[in-house]
Amino acid sequence: MRKSTWIRQHLAALRALLVLTVITGIVYPVAVFAVAQLPGLHDKADGSLLEVDGKVVGSSLIGQSFTDSDGNALAQYFQSRPSAAGDGYDPLSTAAGNLGPEDVVDSAPDAPSLLTTVCQRSKEVADREGVDGSRPFCTADGVGAVLSVIGPRDAHGEVSHPVQVVSVNEACPAQPFLATYRGVRVDCAEPGQDYSVGRIVPIPGDAPADPEVPADAVTASGSGLDPNISTTYAAIQVARIAKARDISEEQVRAVIDAHTSGRTLGFLGEPRVDVLQLNLDLDRRYPYRG
Incomplete structure (x- = not known):
């Protein structure tokens, strides 16, 4: 490629850059700003x-x-x-x-799951407003009603004969929200213990399917x-x-x-x-x- 051709190509590219910079960097923003100042648009453009x-x-x-x-x-x-x-x-x-419906087990007392967070908020709103704060899968104390059911499993992954059942979101010495599950006593969770070996089972309880405290109050x-x-x-x-x-x-x-x-x-x-x-x-x- 001859030097003169190389120079012409680069000068053309530079002119295109300058023209597009003026159009997209100056003319367009000024035009948008001017339109935004029209009556009826000014307040919205400034952030309402x-x-x-x-x-x-x-x-x-x-x-x-x-x-x-x-x-x-x-x-x-x-x-x-x-x-x-x-x-x-x-x-x-x-x-x-960024938490989903499967986030039901508390990581730590100061790191509640999404379920427990919802249950806590529902109880707080209910106490403040004097309404019924009960909702499915929540205990009366405002934590997620979730059990870890431990025992041998069948071909479908279900625990056929539970040998231990733990209320994973109720740390000892708390009294579990449920006394027994399938004939096995429900224990409180010992701090520091890992109960992921069991099958995690959320318990709906007897709360109404349509809680009095609405979803937008707790999420x-x-x-x-x-x-x-x-x-x-x-x-x-x-x-x-x-x-x-x-x-x-x-x-x-x-x-x-x-x-x-x-x-x-x-x-x-x-x-x-x-x-x-x-x-x-x-x-x-x-x-x-x-």
């Missing part, structure tokens, strides 16, 4: 920020916690769903817990930033809010209705309530005087 007395208090698109410095729920506010994003609702750490969203809760979760918080703010439950329900959105496009998802906007409106209409 919400202000109170000129101070930004959050975004209608990102949830936040309504707790005190110790993580306890503030009685005067509706509570959001749990979050696995950083320390909770951190946009820089948006994530889910985090995929992003960890969901600003909404279900109307069911909002409904079980009404009595607490009304008592804390010294207003009627009907007044609280009216505010909920004002911040409830229907299904997207009329058929996608479920009705939902934006927690931040709901709590801000409560503060505006019925200031907390505790």
